Structures are given as C-alpha cells and as structure tokens.
Amino acid sequence: MPPRIRLPTTVAAPSRRAALTSPAARRTLSTTPARRARESGDAEDDNVKFDKNKQAVENFKSWLRGPGENFKKPLYYEMNYISSYDRKTWQRVGTDKDRMNIPFPLNPAFRSHPVLSEELKEEIYLRIMGSGRSVRSVSAELGVGLERVAAVTRLKAVEKQWIAEGKPIATYLTKALHMMLPVTKLVAEGEIQPFHENLQDIPSHPLSHRQAFVPVSESRVFTRADAGKEFGLPPAEEVVPHPDLIELHREKSYGLDLNERIDKQRERDRRAAARREERERKAKAKRRERGQLIEKGRWVWRLKEATTGAVGHRYGVPHEDRKKGQIKIPTKVL
Amino acid sequence: MPLKLRPKDVTYLKKGVVRQNWSPVTLYNLTRLAKQRTNGRTFFQQKYAAKQETRRYHGEHLTARQWQNIFRHSLKSVVPMNTHELASTDGSEYGAGRGSGLDGVERKYIPPVPYMNQTYAPMERRLDMAIFRAMFASSALQARQFVIHGFVKVNGKKMQYPQYMLNPGDMFSVDIEKVLFATGAPKGLPRSIDPKWKAKKKGGSASAEEDAKEGAEDAGSKEADAKPAKAEATKEDTNSAETEAPAEAEAEEQKTEYNKSKELSSGKDWWNDPNRDKIFDPLKPYRTPWRPRYYLSAFAFIPRYLEVNHNIGHAVYLRDPVARPGQSEVPTPFHQETMQLAYAWWLRRR
Numbered sequence: 001m002p003p004r005i006r007l008p009t010t011v012a013a014p015s016r017r018a019a020l021t022s023p024a025a026r027r028t029l030s031t032t033p034a035r036r037a038r039e040s041g042d043a044e045d046d047n048v049k050f051d052k053n054k055q056a057v058e059n060f061k062s063w064l065r066g067p068g069e070n071f072k073k074p075l076y077y078e079m080n081y082i083s084s085y086d087r088k089t090w091q092r093v094g095t096d097k098d099r100m101n102i103p104f105p106l107n108p109a110f111r112s113h114p115v116l117s118e119e120l121k122e123e124i125y126l127r128i129m130g131s132g133r134s135v136r137s138v139s140a141e142l143g144v145g146l147e148r149v150a151a152v153t154r155l156k157a158v159e160k161q162w163i164a165e166g167k168p169i170a171t172y173l174t175k176a177l178h179m180m181l182p183v184t185k186l187v188a189e190g191e192i193q194p195f196h197e198n199l200q201d202i203p204s205h206p207l208s209h210r211q212a213f214v215p216v217s218e219s220r221v222f223t224r225a226d227a228g229k230e231f232g233l234p235p236a237e238e239v240v241p242h243p244d245l246i247e248l249h250r251e252k253s254y255g256l257d258l259n260e261r262i263d264k265q266r267e268r269d270r271r272a273a274a275r276r277e278e279r280e281r282k283a284k285a286k287r288r289e290r291g292q293l294i295e296k297g298r299w300v301w302r303l304k305e306a307t308t309g310a311v312g313h314r315y316g317v318p319h320e321d322r323k324k325g326q327i328k329i330p331t332k333v334l
Numbered sequence: 335m336p337l338k339l340r341p342k343d344v345t346y347l348k349k350g351v352v353r354q355n356w357s358p359v360t361l362y363n364l365t366r367l368a369k370q371r372t373n374g375r376t377f378f379q380q381k382y383a384a385k386q387e388t389r390r391y392h393g394e395h396l397t398a399r400q401w402q403n404i405f406r407h408s409l410k411s412v413v414p415m416n417t418h419e420l421a422s423t424d425g426s427e428y429g430a431g432r433g434s435g436l437d438g439v440e441r442k443y444i445p446p447v448p449y450m451n452q453t454y455a456p457m458e459r460r461l462d463m464a465i466f467r468a469m470f471a472s473s474a475l476q477a478r479q480f481v482i483h484g485f486v487k488v489n490g491k492k493m494q495y496p497q498y499m500l501n502p503g504d505m506f507s508v509d510i511e512k513v514l515f516a517t518g519a520p521k522g523l524p525r526s527i528d529p530k531w532k533a534k535k536k537g538g539s540a541s542a543e544e545d546a547k548e549g550a551e552d553a554g555s556k557e558a559d560a561k562p563a564k565a566e567a568t569k570e571d572t573n574s575a576e577t578e579a580p581a582e583a584e585a586e587e588q589k590t591e592y593n594k595s596k597e598l599s600s601g602k603d604w605w606n607d608p609n610r611d612k613i614f615d616p617l618k619p620y621r622t623p624w625r626p627r628y629y630l631s632a633f634a635f636i637p638r639y640l641e642v643n644h645n646i647g648h649a650v651y652l653r654d655p656v657a658r659p660g661q662s663e664v665p666t667p668f669h670q671e672t673m674q675l676a677y678a679w680w681l682r683r684r
Contacts, residue, residue, distance in 0.1 A: 056344060056347040060359065064337065064362065065359055104665070105450065107655075107668060110664070170510055171607055171645050172604040173626075180631040200414065202415055204410075223426045224426075227429075240420065247421075249418060330495070330498065333504065334492050
C-alpha cells in the first residue's frame with residue numbers, strides 16, 4: 001500500500017482534549033458554525049460523528065468569505081498573488097516588487113516576469129516592419145530578447161491582418177490581464193528604455209558540464225578563450241546573442257568618438273547582411289538542385305530524374321505505419 | 335454568486351490537492367500547501383509521496399508511462415553574462431594566483447541554480463500545457479479539450495493532438511471566442527433582467543415570499559424571452575450594462591467605483607474599451623458584456639518562454655524553459671526539496 005500523505009490544515013482537527021477545556025474558552029476560540037455547534041456542550045451533539053468532508057468545506061467557505069475576498073477581484077494597479085499577503089494576518093506586505101512577484105509562496109525561484117506593454121509591442125513592430133531595421137538592432141536598442149522581438153513582430157503582423165479583415169480583436173482582454181501582470185512600459189522619447197530581460201544569456205552547453213582539471217603554470221594568463229578551448233567550445237564573448245554590444249563597449253573604452261563607433265557598427269552590420277545574403281543564396285541554389293517542386297493541396301511532390309533498378313533500397317517495400325506502436329503524431333509543423 | 339462544489343472538489347479540499355486550474359479551491363489549497371514532510375519516513379516513502387503530490391499538478395491527465403516517455407534527466411539552464419564584464423576583462427581573474435582567483439577579491443554572490451525545479455520542464459513543451467500557461471484556458475484539462483475539439487492551430491494548421499511537443503518558434507493559436515470563454519466570468523443575466531437581483535432589490539418593500547414567487551415567474555418568462563430577443567436586449571441594456579458587475583452590497587459598489595477610478599488613471603481601462611461589446615448577448619457561452627472571472631489575479635502570470643498576444647489568442651513558444659541562478663522558468667507551486675524528491679523518483683530506472 002502506498003504511503004499516505006497528510007497535509008497540514010489551517011484548523012487542526014478537534015482533539016478529545018478540547019472537550020475538557022472550559023466552555024467559555026471554547027466559545028471564544030471557535031470560528032466556524034459547525035465547530036461552535038459541536039463544542040456548545042449539548043448532550044446530543046456528542047453523538048454526532050465528526051465529518052471530515054463537512055469540516056473541509058466549512059473551513060474553505062469561511063476562508064473564502066474572509067481572506068479569500070482579497071483575491072476575488074484584481075487590485076487594478078499591481079500584482080495580487082498569495083505571496084503579497086502575510087499568511088497569518090492576510091494584510092499586504094509592503095510594496096517591495098521583489099517579494100510581490102512570486103505567484104507560488106513555496107517556490108520563490110519562479111517569478112512572474114513582466115510582459116511587454118501594447119505600446120512597446122507596437123514600437124517593435126514599427127521599427128522592424130516600418131523602418132526596416134534588423135531584429136538584432138531593435139533587440140539591443142529596446143532591451144528585449146532576440147527571439148521575443150521576432151515573435152512580437154510575427155504576432156503583430158497577424159493582428160494587423162485581422163484588423164484589415166475586420167475580425168473583432170479582444171483588446172479589452174489584454175487590458176484586463178495587464179492590470180494583473182507586471183508590465184514593461186515604453187518610456188517617453190529621449191529616455192533610455194530599461195532592459196526587459198538580460199540579452200546576453202548563454203545556454204549552458206552539455207560539453208561544459210564536466211569538471212576539468214588543467215595543469216597550468218602560475219605565470220600563464222588563463223583566459224575565457226582558453227577555458228572554452230579546453231571544453232571544445234568558442235569563447236563566451238563570441239557565443240552571446242549580441243557580440244556587437246561587447247565590441248561597442250570595447251571601442252568606447254578605447255576612447256573612440258561617437259561617429260567613429262557608429263561607422264564601425266555600420267560596417268559590421270553591412271558585413272553581417274552580406275553573410276546572410278550569401279547563406280540564403282546558397283540554400284536557394286541547393287533547393288533548386290534537389291529537383292522540381294510541385295505543391296498541390298495536401299501534397300508536395302519533388303520530381304527527380306531516376307533510372308529503374310537504382311531507386312533506393314525500400315522500393316516496393318510496404319510502409320510500417322499500420323503496425324502497432326508506430327507514432328503518427330507530427331513532431332513539427334512547418 | 336453562490337459557489338457550487340462538486341463531490342470531487344470536496345475531496346480536493348480534504349486532501350489539499352493543488353491542481354492546474356484557476357478555481358478558488360486550488361487557491362485555498364495553495365495557501366495551505368507545505369513542504370514535504372520527511373522525518374520518520376524512509377527515502378522511498380519520501381520519493382513516492384513527492385511524486386504523487388507533484389504529478390497531481392503536473393499533467394494529471396497523463397498516465398505514468400506517457401510522462402516517463404517524455405521525461406529527460408538532463409536539465410536545461412542558461413548562464414547570464416554581463417556585457418560590461420565581457421568587454422572589460424578577459425576572464426583571467428577567475429584563474430589568477432593558484433588557479434581559483436586571488437584572495438581578498440570581492441565577488442558578487444551568485445545564487446545557486448534551482449535545477450530541481452526543472453524536473454517537469456518537458457511537460458511544459460506539450461501543446462495543452464502551453465495553452466494553459468499562455469492563459470488561453472482556465473485549466474490544463476480545458477486546454478486539452480480545446481485541442482481535441484479542433485479550436486487550436488499550430489503555425490496556421492489545425493493540430494488535434496494535445497501531446498504535440500512544441501518546437502522553439504512554433505506559433506499556436508486558440509479560437510478567440512474560446513479564450514474569452516475561459517478567461518471570462520460564467521454566463522449569467524445582466525442585473526436589469528436577472529430575476530434574483532430584481533427580487534433582492536424589491537425585498538425592502540414587499541414580503542420575502544412574494545418576492546420569491548415573482549422572481550420565479552420572472553425567471554420563467556425572461557429566460558424564454560432571452561434567446562430570440564437579442565436586439566431588444568441590446569436596446570434595453572445599453573444603460574444597465576454599465577452597472578452589470580454583480581456587486582452584492584452598497585459598500586461593494588463603492589469599492590468597485592474606487593477601483594475603477596484607479597484603473598482609469600493607470601491607463602488600463604478595459605471596461606470602456608471600444609472593442610468591448612456593451613450588450614447582453616444570450617448566445618455567447620460567457621457573461622456578456624465580458625468581464626474577467628473571479629480569482630484570476632492570483633493565478634495571472636505568463637512564463638518567460640512564451641510570447642503571447644491576447645488580442646488575437648495567438649502565442650509563440652520561444653524556447654524550452656530554462657533555469658538561471660536563483661530562478662527557474664517552470665511554473666510549479668512545490669518546494670524545491672519536494673521537486674528534488676520527485677526528480678529522484680523519476681530518475682529511478684534510468
């Protein structure tokens with residue numbers, strides 16, 4: 001038999017000892033109607049069997065009428081999680097944002113991260129689709145992660161399409177939710193936009209998970225690049241999502257003036273664009289080599305020259321997809 | 335609004351079960367949730383209890399085999415780097431002296447990475463879980479139903495498998511009407527034609543018995559009328575819709591007004607949004623005019639690995655949830671030690 005879990009309840013189950021205490025004391029301590037009835041000392045009440053279900057429901061209902069009222073409606077100006085309240089007195093604890101953004105009181109490692117405000121999303125969309133800026137530069141300027149900038153643009157494009165088609169959009173839902181969530185706002189022009197998230201996160205690579213002991217002479221300067229080489233990985237300043245920001249920072253510390261730095265960054269952008277174009281051109285050429293593509297309804301055919309007798313080892317062999325245990329759920333949708 | 339508890343809910347209350355939904359029962363159980371009790375228990379018992387408790391929240395509708403198939407012992411994390419530090423140093427100060435940095439150099443305290451909270455990270459990749467986390471459904475089970483009933487698309491194509499594992503960059507969408515149904519208050523009549531509310535209002539003058547009778551009659555006639563008379567209702571209720579929020583007493587009304595003024599000043603005025611229909615529409619499955627459901631604010635969060643657009647019910651799965659020093663992106667209500675025990679359980683035969 002599996003072990004039984006017993007969770008602590010806010011109101012402890014009445015013990016036999018409770019019956020021995022004075023009636024006056026009991027009356028002051030009792031909170032719920034059922035307990036009051038049980039403890040009122042009547043002879044017939046002693047025979048009533050203690051019902052755990054009833055007790056649980058009554059405790060819940062009394063909580064809902066008391067402290068639970070705090071959570072019924074949003075606060076309209078800040079987050080309203082359980083952790084924002086003292087769990088004994090159910091009073092709000094200060095205005096410290098670092099303590100307020102924990103939805104689950106037992107798990108402080110999970111925090112409610114801010115969402116982008118509608119104005120900021122619009123700004124991202126306008127900079128990319130309107131001004132034709134690169135995702136990388138918009139990400140660095142507004143302090144929003146690369147993937148997020150791309151995602152916001154995609155989602156905004158769908159939204160604009162809906163508006164153009166005259167489909168109703170639920171802006172009121174967004175507004176209602178932004179009332180309850182932390183929001184990163186767009187600052188006024190001329191001010192510096194605070195970071196929405198850290199831009200320079202490196203995924204921890206499995207190759208670096210081993211502990212390495214490298215004998216090195218004391219006089220040797222063992223740098224980040226050397227450490228990377230030991231694990232067979234490029235140095236950290238190259239793998240971060242924004243290596244350009246590091247270059248810019250360095251140039252600033254070398255004492256280059258603003259115009260020079262801007263010129264250098266433009267040159268870097270130009271080279272990156274050229275690299276991207278080259279890559280796309282190659283991919284296109286490769287696709288063309290693969291054969292003629294015909295898309296019709298649900299099917300895509302790729303026509304290739306072939307000679308009979310040399311069409312592959314599975315020619316004429318039936319598929320296994322009717323066999324038991326064959327997974328047919330798609331693993332990707334393109 | 336009287337709260338209806340199903341027999342199941344009573345059991346959840348008795349056992350203190352925290353489930354993946356936005357119900358007040360879950361909220362109450364969240365306030366009572368405690369760390370796993372370990373004293374006087376064998377290691378096996380501790381692990382078993384932790385597994386049992388955490389699996390009730392994480393993918394309750396999955397069989398153990400289904401979960402074990404997607405469980406991975408490797409836990410993903412990221413290292414937050416600092417641009418300024420990367421530009422100004424070459425990292426040699428960490429290996430200076432005898433190999434572990436010079437003595438007496440003050441280093442910033444870096445909190446440990448909560449790897450154990452990543453135990454259920456593969457679960458968050460599932461399509462139904464992502465829909466719940468994006469706040470498109472009020473529970474994981476409802477999200478699953480939305481998928482199976484064909485209201486969900488992935489990259490513009492209908493996807494009917496709730497167990498589809500999202501890939502980074504996948505855009506998924508839920509029918510916006512379903513999202514409004516999940517996040518909105520349950521269906522009910524606006525005050526002007528709600529027999530209960532009318533009876534309550536009259537209570538001051540007439541006797542209680544009469545009121546109940548009238549209320550019942552009202553209910554019959556009005557409910558019969560409600561469906562065909564949408565246009566009529568539109569005319570009648572444009573004014574009454576403004577005062578539609580079910581406040582129980584005068585004090586409540588005042589509080590609402592107070593909150594509304596605060597909301598207006600903060601620029602998040604959903605109430606007067608031009609896109610929000612102010613009419614009573616009996617054909618909609620949620621309360622019209624729409625308002626958010628109760629107890630939503632205690633559960634409202636969007637995890638970092640998602641980018642959500644609630645205007646259209648679309649979201650993008652940016653990447654897999656990761657851990658970083660002091661933080662974990664997997665939303666779990668359990669204590670780190672409980673998660674560690676659960677991880678040890680799932681690691682068992684691997």
